[in-house]
Amino acid sequence: MSSILAQRRQKLLAMKALRSSPHVPVHARQDCPGCGQSVERRELASHHYVCPLCGYHHPVSAYYRLSLVLDKGTFRELDANLISNDPLHFPEYQAKLEQARRKTGTGEGVVTALGRIGGQKVAVGVLDSRFLMGSMSAALGEKVTRLVEQAGRGKLPLILFSASGGARMQEGILSLMQMAKTAAALERFSQRGGLYISGFTHPTTGGVTASFASLGDIQLAEPGALIGFAGPRVIEQTIGEKLPEGFQSAEYMLEHGFLDAIVSREQLRPTLIQLLGLHRKGGDEHGQP
Amino acid sequence: MANRDLTPAQRLALARHPDRPGTAQLIQGLFTDFFPQRGDRLCGEDGSILGGIARFHGRPVTVLGHQKGHGLEEHLACRFGMPNPEGYRKAQRILAQAEKFRRPVITFIDTPGAYPGLEAEARGQGEAIARTLAVMSALTVPVICVVTGEGGSGGALALGVGNRVLMLENAVYSVLSPEGFASILWKDASRSAQACEVMKLTAADLLDLGVIDQVIPEPEGGAHLAPQTLYHELDRALARDLDSLEKLRPQALAAGRYQKFRQMGANALRKERA
Numbered sequence: 065m066s067s068i069l070a071q072r073r074q075k076l077l078a079m080k081a082l083r084s085s086p087h088v089p090v091h092a093r094q095d096c097p098g099c100g101q102s103v104e105r106r107e108l109a110s111h112h113y114v115c116p117l118c119g120y121h122h123p124v125s126a127y128y129r130l131s132l133v134l135d136k137g138t139f140r141e142l143d144a145n146l147i148s149n150d151p152l153h154f155p156e157y158q159a160k161l162e163q164a165r166r167k168t169g170t171g172e173g174v175v176t177a178l179g180r181i182g183g184q185k186v187a188v189g190v191l192d193s194r195f196l197m198g199s200m201s202a203a204l205g206e207k208v209t210r211l212v213e214q215a216g217r218g219k220l221p222l223i224l225f226s227a228s229g230g231a232r233m234q235e236g237i238l239s240l241m242q243m244a245k246t247a248a249a250l251e252r253f254s255q256r257g258g259l260y261i262s263g264f265t266h267p268t269t270g271g272v273t274a275s276f277a278s279l280g281d282i283q284l285a286e287p288g289a290l291i292g293f294a295g296p297r298v299i300e301q302t303i304g305e306k307l308p309e310g311f312q313s314a315e316y317m318l319e320h321g322f323l324d325a326i327v328s329r330e331q332l333r334p335t336l337i338q339l340l341g342l343h344r345k346g347g348d349e350h351g352q353p
Numbered sequence: 354m355a356n357r358d359l360t361p362a363q364r365l366a367l368a369r370h371p372d373r374p375g376t377a378q379l380i381q382g383l384f385t386d387f388f389p390q391r392g393d394r395l396c397g398e399d400g401s402i403l404g405g406i407a408r409f410h411g412r413p414v415t416v417l418g419h420q421k422g423h424g425l426e427e428h429l430a431c432r433f434g435m436p437n438p439e440g441y442r443k444a445q446r447i448l449a450q451a452e453k454f455r456r457p458v459i460t461f462i463d464t465p466g467a468y469p470g471l472e473a474e475a476r477g478q479g480e481a482i483a484r485t486l487a488v489m490s491a492l493t494v495p496v497i498c499v500v501t502g503e504g505g506s507g508g509a510l511a512l513g514v515g516n517r518v519l520m521l522e523n524a525v526y527s528v529l530s531p532e533g534f535a536s537i538l539w540k541d542a543s544r545s546a547q548a549c550e551v552m553k554l555t556a557a558d559l560l561d562l563g564v565i566d567q568v569i570p571e572p573e574g575g576a577h578l579a580p581q582t583l584y585h586e587l588d589r590a591l592a593r594d595l596d597s598l599e600k601l602r603p604q605a606l607a608a609g610r611y612q613k614f615r616q617m618g619a620n621a622l623r624k625e626r627a
């Protein structure tokens with residue numbers, strides 16, 4: 065690939081990452097939900113939005129996460145123009161979508177792309193919790209499914225980072241059906257030998273947990289991420305009592321057998337490089353089988 | 354009131370009627386020689402999913418369905434048809450055997466949703482549903498699913514990945530219960546009747562949206578008033594679908610099911626200039 069093209073791709077991703085992050089003056093301070101301390105925004109940015117005082121992982125945009133894990137200049141976005149069509153003509157939905165698009169700079173709640181990590185070509189998708197809570201729409205399900213199918217055709221490792229409040233209510237039953245569609249695509253991908261690394265980020269619940277997020281060969285999560293099927297409020301209402309401290313946290317899910325590892329944002333890229341290397345056919349980079 | 358004049362909220366009430374035939378009654382009415390299979394072989398048995406082997410017009414089939422039970426004791430024993438992960442893992446086990454012994458699969462969907470409990474989360478409710486969807490999607494035997502009562506959320510869909518999806522006339526099928534929907538969207542669970550209007554959850558709506566393939570007519574006033582009439586209608590539809598699916602090769606059955614769900618929501622997308 066020409067270096068000019070790589071530079072342009074890198075600039076584009078950096079610009080998108082910047083544009084999709086909240087506009088805050090550099091000297092502004094932000095209260096950390098983890099420790100309650102006020103942290104300078106610039107300080108936070110230089111630590112990948114991980115609190116330097118307590119390690120709390122602040123939410124980041126899909127483009128920002130991609131810029132964090134991909135090799136520089138290798139980002140190629142897929143299906144950027146695929147968006148929801150308001151299939152049920154649901155009241156006020158169009159306006160909500162428009163607002164979400166403006167806020168995040170993406171057309172839907174997931175960004176899918178091809179790129180390289182440590183030189184290895186990958187198919188990667190990242191859900192954005194700021195786009196209507198990363199809820200599952202038909203467009204989101206379609207973009208994920210196309211990514212899985214493209215990874216299958218190209219024999220590429222697949223990496224998906226989830227963040228979702230569950231179903232997109234305004235798309236009703238069509239939202240629900242995306243669970244079957246994505247799970248079926250992943251099962252096919254798996255049967256043909258594809259590697260799928262699933263990364264849970266805060267929060268991942270509902271239909272996304274109960275479909276593609278939970279079907280990884282390797283399952284990772286960010287520290288402190290909320291992971292579950294039913295939301296904590298629904299469970300509290302059902303059982304009529306307060307939930308224990310730390311319930312449904314990444315640490316809780318690790319203890320209960322649903323994760324391989326909790327990986328800090330700092331360690332994310334090195335961990336992916338290690339895992340991709342361990343799955344590379346025909347031995348390591350020195351050609352030793 | 355005639356069935357065709359019922360509002361979505363009235364259909365919801367019929368779908369939840371305490372006397373409505375559940376999976377146990379449907380199995381008794383449609384099959385012979387039923388042998389129930391129990392347990393997930395990991396840690397437990399969950400009565401909210403009833404499954405096993407039976408005969409349909411002589412041939413062995415695998416049957417599987419949500420079980421709400423009748424009467425308080427049964428209701429409590431199967432949490433009103435809301436499965437725990439053990440129920441879904443039992444379903445996966447039974448489906449894998451259907452594949453192994455080349456038995457067609459018939460499922461009955463009737464649940465408000467998967468159980469939102471503390472233990473259910475601790476044992477991986479999300480993973481259990483996801484894996485059931487994956488297993489069902491790849492079966493190379495015929496799969497016919499029937500939405501018989503309440504089809505609520507991922508807990509319902511987990512038994513719903515069929516080559517054919519049928520739905521009883523007064524059944525409902527939705528992303529969430531109308532109460533849950535109203536409480537999420539409008540912060541007011543009492544607006545459930547209004548939710549029923551906008552959710553497109555009736556059999557006729559879902560046929561329009563391409564989510565189901567056929568509506569099975571119910572006796573006037575609802576299935577509970579004349580279950581034998583319902584069994585007769587359903588028997589005819591199942592026999593016809595099974596006959597035609599059994600002519601297909603194993604790989605074609607899996608591929609056909611994949612394509613069926615692959616196009617779900619295809620009309621819900623558009624392309625916009627980037």
Ligand SMILES: [Zn+2]
Binds near residue numbers: 099116120
């Ligand atoms: Zn902090």
